[in-house]
Each structure stands twice: as C-alpha cells, then as structure tokens.
Amino acid sequence: MPEAEFIARLRDMATHPAARGLLDDAAVLGDLVLTHDMIVEGVHYLPTDPPADVAWKLVAVNLSDLAAKGATPEGALLGFPLREPAWDKAFAEGLAEVLRHFGLPLLGGDTVAAPEKAPRMIGLTAIGRSQHAPDRRGAKAGDDLWLVGRIGDAGAGLAVALEKDGIVQRWQDASPRLTEAYRRPRPLLAEGQAIAPLVHAMADVSDGLMIDARRIADASGVAVSIDLHAVPRSPELSAFDGDDRIAVIEAITAGDDYALIFAASALAAPKIDALDIGAVRIGRFTGGSGIALYDGDGDDVPIPAVLGFEH
Amino acid sequence: MPEAEFIARLRDMATHPAARGLLDDAAVLGDLVLTHDMIVEGVHYLPTDPPADVAWKLVAVNLSDLAAKGATPEGALLGFPLREPAWDKAFAEGLAEVLRHFGLPLLGGDTVAAPEKAPRMIGLTAIGRSQHAPDRRGAKAGDDLWLVGRIGDAGAGLAVALEKDGIVQRWQDASPRLTEAYRRPRPLLAEGQAIAPLVHAMADVSDGLMIDARRIADASGVAVSIDLHAVPRSPELSAFDGDDRIAVIEAITAGDDYALIFAASALAAPKIDALDIGAVRIGRFTGGSGIALYDGDGDDVPIPAVLGFEH
Numbered sequence: 001m002p003e004a005e006f007i008a009r010l011r012d013m014a015t016h017p018a019a020r021g022l023l024d025d026a027a028v029l030g031d032l033v034l035t036h037d038m039i040v041e042g043v044h045y046l047p048t049d050p051p052a053d054v055a056w057k058l059v060a061v062n063l064s065d066l067a068a069k070g071a072t073p074e075g076a077l078l079g080f081p082l083r084e085p086a087w088d089k090a091f092a093e094g095l096a097e098v099l100r101h102f103g104l105p106l107l108g109g110d111t112v113a114a115p116e117k118a119p120r121m122i123g124l125t126a127i128g129r130s131q132h133a134p135d136r137r138g139a140k141a142g143d144d145l146w147l148v149g150r151i152g153d154a155g156a157g158l159a160v161a162l163e164k165d166g167i168v169q170r171w172q173d174a175s176p177r178l179t180e181a182y183r184r185p186r187p188l189l190a191e192g193q194a195i196a197p198l199v200h201a202m203a204d205v206s207d208g209l210m211i212d213a214r215r216i217a218d219a220s221g222v223a224v225s226i227d228l229h230a231v232p233r234s235p236e237l238s239a240f241d242g243d244d245r246i247a248v249i250e251a252i253t254a255g256d257d258y259a260l261i262f263a264a265s266a267l268a269a270p271k272i273d274a275l276d277i278g279a280v281r282i283g284r285f286t287g288g289s290g291i292a293l294y295d296g297d298g299d300d301v302p303i304p305a306v307l308g309f310e311h
Numbered sequence: 312m313p314e315a316e317f318i319a320r321l322r323d324m325a326t327h328p329a330a331r332g333l334l335d336d337a338a339v340l341g342d343l344v345l346t347h348d349m350i351v352e353g354v355h356y357l358p359t360d361p362p363a364d365v366a367w368k369l370v371a372v373n374l375s376d377l378a379a380k381g382a383t384p385e386g387a388l389l390g391f392p393l394r395e396p397a398w399d400k401a402f403a404e405g406l407a408e409v410l411r412h413f414g415l416p417l418l419g420g421d422t423v424a425a426p427e428k429a430p431r432m433i434g435l436t437a438i439g440r441s442q443h444a445p446d447r448r449g450a451k452a453g454d455d456l457w458l459v460g461r462i463g464d465a466g467a468g469l470a471v472a473l474e475k476d477g478i479v480q481r482w483q484d485a486s487p488r489l490t491e492a493y494r495r496p497r498p499l500l501a502e503g504q505a506i507a508p509l510v511h512a513m514a515d516v517s518d519g520l521m522i523d524a525r526r527i528a529d530a531s532g533v534a535v536s537i538d539l540h541a542v543p544r545s546p547e548l549s550a551f552d553g554d555d556r557i558a559v560i561e562a563i564t565a566g567d568d569y570a571l572i573f574a575a576s577a578l579a580a581p582k583i584d585a586l587d588i589g590a591v592r593i594g595r596f597t598g599g600s601g602i603a604l605y606d607g608d609g610d611d612v613p614i615p616a617v618l619g620f621e622h
Contacts, residue, residue: 003393007422009403010389016416018386027418029386029438032343036388036420036436043424075329075340077347078321079390079434082314092320105327107338109347111318113354114432121425121432123390125347127340 023219024136025065025203033128035065038079041119046161051087052094053183054122059098061206062126063187064258068204070196071128073189075107079123081114102189130196138201139220139263145283146199146272148191148260150181151209152237155254157182160240175236185258191277192260198271202262208308209252213261213283214291220263223288226252229296230282245301255309334530335447336376336514344439346376349390352430357472362398363405364494365433370409372517373437374498375569379515381507382439384500386418390434392425413500441507449512450531450574456594457510457583459502459571461492462520463548466565468493471551486547496569502588503571509582513573519619520563524572524594525602531574534599537563540607541593556612566620 007022014022018029026035039061041047045054059076066073078095082088099106104126114120157178163171187204195202201220205212209231217224228248241247263285264272272279293301318333325333329340337346350372352358356365370387377384389406393399410417415437425431468489474482498515506513512531516523520542528535539559552558574596575583583590604612 003422003424005396006393006399006403009400009407010417010420010422013407013410013417014419016386016418019416019418022419024419027386027388029418032438034386034388034418034436034438036390036434038390038392038421038423038434040392040423040425040429042426075327075338075345077338077345077436079347079349079432081349081351081432082317085316088317089320092317096320096324099324105330106321106324107327107330107340107345108325108333108335109321110349110434111314111321112349112351112432113314114351115353115430118351118430118432119426121390121392121423121429121434123347123349123421123432123434125345125388125436127343127345 020135025068028069028133031129031131033066033069033071033130033133034125035062036123036125037062037065038121038123040121049183051090052097055091055094056098056184058122058124059102059104060185060187060258062124063102063189064204064206066126066128067187067189067192068202068260069130069133070192071130071133072193073102073104073126073128075105075127077107077125078109080111081120082111083114083120132197134196134199134202136201136203136216137219139216139222139285140200141222141285141287143200143263143265143285144269144281145213145224145226145285146262146264146279147282148277148279149188149257150234151231151257151259152251152254153178153181153234154185154256155251156237156240158256174240177236178240182256185256187258188260194275194277195262195272198268199262199264202260205257205259205261207255210291211308214307216261216263217285217291222285223290224283224285225292225294226283227296228293228301230280232280249304253304253306253308331446336379339380339444342440342442344377344380344382344441344444345436346373347434347436348373348376349432349434351432360494362401363408366402366405367409367495369433369435370413370415371496371498371569373435374413374500375515375517377437377439378498378500378503379513379571380441380444381503382441382444383504384413384415384437384439386416386438388418388436389420391422392431393422394425394431443508445507445510445513447512447514447527448530450527450533450596451511452533452596452598454511454574454576454596455580455592456524456535456537456596457573457575457590458593459588459590460499460568461545462542462568462570463562463565464489464492464545465496465567466562467548467551469567485551488547489551493567496567498569499571505586505588506573506583509579510573510575513571516568516570516572518566521602522619525618527572527574528596528602533596534601535594535596536603536605537594538607539604539612541591543591560615564615564617564619
C-alpha cells in the first residue's frame, strides 16, 4: 500500500507533540486547534453537486474536526483553484452563506489558476481554541462508547443522489432530509464543546461509525465493541432502508455522518446525560484490540469486510 | 475579469480585522500569523521539476509570507493529493529535508486520493508568531523603499530551466545558482524578524519587485518610485543577462524572488543599516498613486506593460 507508506513517512516527520502523531482529527498547539481538509471533485463530491453545497461541505467537514476537539472556531483560510467563472461564483455565494451560518470569519488563503478541466482540489484550514481538547488516543478499558448525532442518513442520501433517475419507488419516496444530511452536514460544535471536558477520547465520524470507532480503539491501545441495537437510526432512514441487520450494518459503515463518538468512564455518564444533547451509549471499550459487534441479546455479529471509507 | 470578481466577493466576506482585507501576505490574529499557499502543477512548477524541489518551494513560499510579517514559524499543515507512488515518495523525502532545514514541525493536514492524471494542487498552511507584524497597508509618503534579498536570479533560473536543451552558449554557461534560486528559494526569516519592528509596511517579493512594490503603494494609498540603478543584481545574473536597461527591467518584473521589500522612515535608516543584513534603499514612497521608475540621474523611465506575475 503506497499510500500507507506515504502517511507513515509523514508520521516520521510529525514528531512535535502538537501533531499528536497525525492520529487525531486536528493539531493541538497550546489552546489552538488547527485542521486542514481538502475535498476533491469526483472523490469527495459529485461533479454534479451544486457548488454552494460543495462550499458548505468543505466548511462543515473542517468544523466537524474542531467540534471533535471541543473547539470554538476562530477563522478559516481557503485554498481555491479558479477554473470556471459561473461555478466559482456559485461557490463563493455558498461560501458566504455557510460562513455566515456558522459565524466563521474568513481570514485569508490563496486563489490559484487551475488548468482547464483539472479536477478541483479545494482546501480549507480551520482554526479554533479549546481549553480541553480530547485526544483520539485517550480511551481506557472500561469506558463506554457514546454517540451524538445521526448515523447512516448521509450514506442513504448519497445513494439517493447517485440514483435519482432510477425507477425504484423507494428512492423517489426518500425523505429530502437524507440528501440534505449528505450535502449539508451539520458539525456538532456546541455538543463537542459541552462534551469535551467530560471525556477520555473523542473523534468525529467522517468515514463511518465502525471505522472511526476502531480508530479510537487502535490509537488508544484498547478494543471496542458496539451494540447494534443501541445505534439510533432516524425515522427517515428506517422508512428508506428498513430496520433489518443489513440496513443497520449499512448505516454504521457509511461515511459523511459528521456525528461525534467519544469514550467516557461510567462516572461521567450522569453528567453527559444531564447535558441533554441526545448522546447515547452504544458500546464499550475493553482490554485487547480490534472491534466487535453484538446485538441486544449479547450475541456476536460477524464483522463486515469493509468498515467504512478508507482514504 | 471573473477572477477579480471572485476575489472581490471573498473580500466582502473577510471583514474580520485579522484578515487585513485580504491585502496582506498573511492573516494576523493577535500574535498569530497564518498563511496558506497552494502550488499547482503546470502553473507554479514545471511537471518535470524534481518532486523534492516542489516540496521545497511549497514550504519556502509559505515561510516567505511569515518572514514578511516578522514571524517565527511554529508549524505547518499539508494538503496533499496522492497520485503516483514514486513521485509522492520523492516529494515526501524532499518535504522531510526542507522541514528539517527550517526546523519547521509538521503538525497535521490531509492526504486525499486524486484522479489519475489530475494536475496536482498541493496546499500548505504555515503558522507563526510575531509581536510586530507589519501591515502591507502602512507605507507613508516620505518613507524610503528598501529591499533585502536578490532580485531577478529566480526569473533567470526559470528561463534556464525551460531552455536547458537550447544550443545558445549563454544558457549553458549560466550559473547553477540561478536555477537554484528558482527551485530552492530561501525565505528571509531572520531578516524579516529583525526588520519588522522598524518599518511601516513590509511584503515579500513573490510576483516581481515592481508589482509587489506597487501593491504596497496601492494598499497604503500612496505612490512609489524605484531607482533602477539602486536595484542590486547578483554577479551571476549580470554574467547571464548583462547590465543594460532591458536586463534590469527583466529582473524587476520577474517572479519567484522571495526577497523582502519594506517602507521605513528616514529616521529608521541608521537602525536598519546597523542590522547589517544587506538591506538597501531602492526608492521612495510619495503622495499620489501608482508607480514610477527613474534612473540614477533622475530621468523617468517608461513603465513596462507587465509589472510581474498576476494571479
């Protein structure tokens, strides 16, 4: 895997403690939280997606990283390749909208000329501050695994977006909230800020609940198990995809949720419940390594071959 | 000009004081200095440039922005599209080398999959701290225009790199220091830190001495004039390109120098000279607007049609 080799090489360079071994959602330098995410045309968004939605997603995915560190956003820098005036203009309008929505100041960045027809690669750096930035590496055996936010809606929304000209009735009946979840994810900033002081580890769910839970476990040197019956699914998702085990597995292996998952001791549970932000316990961290699934009765469930979106 | 419209739209969004109206080399948020530059294959570097030189340039152009704000670098975030294992590996080796050279910690970033043959768009965010970050907008009528660093070497180096298979003897005789200046520019960090507390305005010369001097003047609401005879040119550049007026105009309109220019009052001159960093006075800011050139005898010199690299 040449990509793994490249990333391993970067990890060798990233010896500063603020880099957190490149294992976390963001760099944490004192009280500063810094993240940089790129989105690539044809990889992270569909070429047919409305440009304003692309701008939304670019900002939201970066803010979700800040949310996972409990940070208050302070500003952003944009890296944008200019290529097609009408598209670029619509992107700028969408960017203005999403920055206004989240009260995020645009502080700087770079616009560059791009060769005609070159797939766009758009970057955003988001800067925030956090007094308690939880590490991805802090989960302990005995901790509960918690989730706040919706799981699977965005994955279903992507399926609907890809198949919108299909003739199958259930695609046509799908709630617009599913495609909305895919195109305009909501970073859980207030939730992240409230949770951060109470937890041992936190991360956002960007590539799929299973893979991101496993990354916390791997980074922390523990194992994680998830109770399939405890994973909440929205009414819109149930209506679209049913509630059988295949549908649940689909939801927990789909990407783009931008929910938050975190590890906390049993002692913290009353305080987390008292926040009243819809956080639910969906599993546990234990000694060992790897990930396990079980259903409500405690029976093991086979692990799917693909845990989520690997990149 | 659709690009100008896009940038105007971004300026409308960038109302936070830290953005400095997007007129400066970097954002300045308290003592934090933040910059993000992208480089695009086929636009900012030649597809045949060695990947390690591309990594060098990416880091150097960002550090040059920090230098212009008198900042001490604290770290960087990389946005990198993975496309071709051998190239990517060589880039990583070069990145390790340049980060080590400048003592710059890699703090984070993002690696993304890129479609095959998509031109690479690589981003870097650099973060630094400065107690005295000069603005580009602070030049006053009566200030001297100063330069530190070499002008024109990189432009000549690019010409040599593009023509290396040519049969003209003078290309073959060109000093390797010229192509080195193009491929491995040296950001003037120590110089910028020393100068910053003494000046009214400072910027790096990335797109050409004339255009960048004019940008200081425009941003500050004053005019600038440059004495052609006062602009120092290296012995290597003189040997390559001669010393006539055409050669001097070429030098001051070529990009990629990563020198520093700054505005300072006459009272600051002894302190600047005492720094002994090779800073020289090359012109003056006056009331009015625009840019003028004159030679040592005070005669006006016609302004070239193209002042530098517009992007």
